[in-house]
Amino acid sequence: MRAAVVTRFGGPEVFALSELPDPEPGPGQIAIDVSHAAVGLIDVFIRQGDYRDRPGLPQPPYVPGLEVAGTVRALGAGVDDVRVGEPVVTLSGTGPAGGYAEVEVVDARLAVSLAGAGVDPALAVAALPNATTAHLALTEVAHLRAGERLLVHGALGGLASAFPGVARTLGAGAVVGTVRRPSLSKARAAGFPYDDVVAAEDVAALETRFDIVVDPVGGQVRTDSLEVMAPLGRMLLVGNASGDWPHTVSTNALWYANLGLLGFNVGAYLAARPERGRPAAVAALAALRQGLVPIRTETLPLAEAGEAHRRLVAGGVGGRILLTP
Structure with missing residues (x-):
């Protein structure tokens, strides 16, 4: 071969x-x-x-x-x-x-x-693994409840863009994405089921408070997100696309504001619990069939x-x- x-x-x-x-x-x-x-x-x-x-x-x-x-x-x-x-x-x-x-x-x-399944193989490999990751992260780690609000960083990324559609199938309320300012018009026209897409540079100034933040980006946007999380909010750490490995978050800030940071590495998770993969993928396929992950x-x-x-x-x-x- x-x-x-x-x-x-x-x-x-x-x-x-x-x-x-x-x-x-x-x-x-x-x-x-x-x-x-x-x-x-x-x-x-x-x-x-x-x-x-x-x-x-x-x-x-x-x-x-x-x-x-x-x-x-x-x-x-x-x-x-x-x-x-x-x-x-x-x-x-x-x-x-x-x-x-x-x-x-x-x-x-x-x-x-x-x-x-009625799903093209190219779309399946582009979207289903990430949609499955989103389903596992939202259900087994963040424990998303109906009506909760999500903030998703790196909204155009392969992993991030799977979250709004899967969240919709799980009953989420508002879903807002972020991208760097030069990509705003592209993100808003991309067809993903966000209620809005905003500039990542402006996150700390948002008035909405979010129950779940999905962060595959890391770096300063991770710290800025603490300012817009609701009490008992959960931040899913699912990547570090920024490459800012030295960045840290104050644990005292988490304690004082009743916030949680939850890491989720799907590769390690499925290596330990491979039986969880297929059921999550079957559930995630619903989002693909409904056109909610138009990657x-x-x-x-x-x-x-x-x-x-x-x-x-x-x-x-x-x-x-x-x-x-």
């Missing part, structure tokens, strides 16, 4: 298109003929070496990619709930890598069938994995980049 291999930690130039042996599924696994592989910021951070000392994450040479769509190619021992030829999409947390290839092997428990996709060939990473880091993608073998 062909695969885009990270040959060493570094910039996008470290990719090499290589021929590798076709992987075979072990017990409890399936092999997938990949039609689309999603490119995520986590792929960028790992490729750059940001997590090089983190146990369980890959060391070069390795094949990146956590989320793919395709058809089941082969079944490992003990797998009896999917069939060869069935269309599937994988969820985040299926392993450290492997999706930027013509064939990927994954834990069968984290592959979701698309048979009869834009851009497709590049597998050989241009480095270019995909360049575009993602440069910003302005406004959706998700997919690689096709």
Whole structure:
């Protein structure tokens, strides 16, 4: 099979298109003929070496990619709930890598069938893993209640943009997004089910108080958000796209204002509780079918994995980049 291999930690130039042996599924696994592989910021951070000392994450040479769509190619021992030829999409947390290839092997428990779902595979891999993350974060961590108000930072991002639609299916009240000021007009025209999109630079001045803040951005906007959280508000920390790793939040500010910061890393969560993935994905599919996650996709060939990473880091993608073998 062909695969885009990270040959060493570094910039996008470290990719090499290589021929590798076709992987075979072990017990409890399936092999997938990949039609689309999603490119995520986590792929960028790992490729750059940001997590090089983190146990369980890959060391070069390795094949990146956590989320793919395709058809089941082969079944490992003990797998009896999917069939060869069935269309599937994988969820985040299926392993450290492997999706930027013509064939990927994954834990069968984290592959979701698309048979009869009425969802295009490209949309499924672009939106369903993130929508599943949103569903798990809102139901099992933030414990969203009907009528509660949400503030979602990085409103155009692949992960953030899944939250308003899923929140709507769970009965949320107002949902407001934020982006940097130059992206306001694009965000307001993107079609996501926000009640409004505002400039992230103006967050601290908002008059509305929010029960849940979704923050995949980090940095100063995280601290600014404390000013607009309602008593007993919960902030979901689901990323650090700003790259501001040294930033900290005052724990005394949390205590004084009755606020909570809750980290949610879906990969680690599903690695520990893989049985939670499929039920959440089935629930999240409702948002996709209702058109509540109208994410834009851009497709590049597998050989241009480095270019995909360049575009993602440069910003302005406004959706998700997919690689096709």
